Amino acid sequence: MAGDWAVELHGVRKRYGRGRTAVHALRGIDLTLRRGSYTAVMGPSGSGKSTFLQCAAGLDRPTAGAVRLGGTEITGMKENKLTALRRTRIGFVFQAFNLLPSLTVEQNVVLPMRLAGHRPDRRGAAEVLARVGLADQARRRPGQLSGGQQQRVAIARALVTRPDVVFADEPTGALDTTTASEILALLRQSVDTQGATVVMVTHDPAAAAWADRVLFLADGEIIDHLDRDGAGPYSRGGTHPARTHVDRIAARMTSLTAARTHTGAARTEAAA
Numbered sequence: 001m002a003g004d005w006a007v008e009l010h011g012v013r014k015r016y017g018r019g020r021t022a023v024h025a026l027r028g029i030d031l032t033l034r035r036g037s038y039t040a041v042m043g044p045s046g047s048g049k050s051t052f053l054q055c056a057a058g059l060d061r062p063t064a065g066a067v068r069l070g071g072t073e074i075t076g077m078k079e080n081k082l083t084a085l086r087r088t089r090i091g092f093v094f095q096a097f098n099l100l101p102s103l104t105v106e107q108n109v110v111l112p113m114r115l116a117g118h119r120p121d122r123r124g125a126a127e128v129l130a131r132v133g134l135a136d137q138a139r140r141r142p143g144q145l146s147g148g149q150q151q152r153v154a155i156a157r158a159l160v161t162r163p164d165v166v167f168a169d170e171p172t173g174a175l176d177t178t179t180a181s182e183i184l185a186l187l188r189q190s191v192d193t194q195g196a197t198v199v200m201v202t203h204d205p206a207a208a209a210w211a212d213r214v215l216f217l218a219d220g221e222i223i224d225h226l227d228r229d230g231a232g233p234y235s236r237g238g239t240h241p242a243r244t245h246v247d248r249i250a251a252r253m254t255s256l257t258a259a260r261t262h263t264g265a266a267r268t269e270a271a272a
């Protein structure tokens with residue numbers, strides 16, 4: 001049933017430019033993501049990860065194909081309608097937190113509601129801040145918080161509208177390993193206990209290992225995936241992904257990058 005999918009991409013292509021200099025950033029992506037799933041997207045630099053995320057999140061328009069979010073077709077949707085949908089039904093978490101420094105933590109969290117013209121739900125904000133462990137920080141400003149705390153605020157802001165899906169682009173890219181684990185555990189928890197749906201781009205196998213499924217992109221195509229089932233139980237008291245699973249993901253990435261370098265070398269030779 002269509003309503004069971006948080007995200008659907010059908011034959012999504014994205015081309016930048018035209019003619020001989022055209023870049024085919026996405027070459028036909030077909031993908032359906034269930035509600036309450038946690039998906040990581042990995043791939044070499046330039047493989048199309050950010051383009052994929054932007055097309056899936058309605059921030060950019062595909063050249064061809066269709067995107068549905070929470071059962072709603074967004075392909076061809078008018079810009080103002082799409083903006084409204086993004087504010088209420090999609091959450092975003094970025095590497096650079098993207099908080100407004102002049103607003104308090106609470107004001108940052110309710111910002112999507114205000115922008116959508118709704119009354120800020122202060123109780124909802126308090127609940128979600130408690131969930132990310134910042135109940136007592138609501139009146140502080142982002143500049144007074146650590147990086148990990150700032151990213152928690154960004155996650156609270158992404159979750160407060162109970163969106164159909166949360167898109168995260170390298171959410172732990174600016175954090176140290178320990179703080180990164182806390183953020184990844186928080187995203188995992190929002191999936192497991194709140195039924196959130198998360199799609200996360202990362203280059204770090206240790207981060208990707210928290211997801212239910214890792215998708216591997218190469219040259220604009222999904223060429224492989226790895227599931228967490230069969231990865232064995234979580235290690236470290238059941239709180240962290242098993243080392244063996246992290247290693248499997250890292251090995252898959254290495255072979256993918258090696259294969260690509262090989263192809264690139266072959267192409268260069270053919271051209272010479």
Ligand SMILES: Nc1ncnc2c1ncn2[C@@H]1O[C@H](COP(=O)(O)OP(=O)(O)OP(=O)(O)O)[C@@H](O)[C@H]1O
Nearest residue numbers: 016017023025043044045046047048049050051052
């Ligand atoms: N606005 C643009 N105009 C032209 N080409 C673009 C544009 N944005 C991306 N590209 C090209 O599309 C391809 C995919 O880019 P994308 O940013 O999606 O890769 P990525 O996997 O996110 O890479 P990275 O890991 O370096 O962030 C690349 O070849 C890139 O140069």
Ligand SMILES: [Mg+2]
Nearest residue numbers: 046049050051
């Ligand atoms: Mg990118």
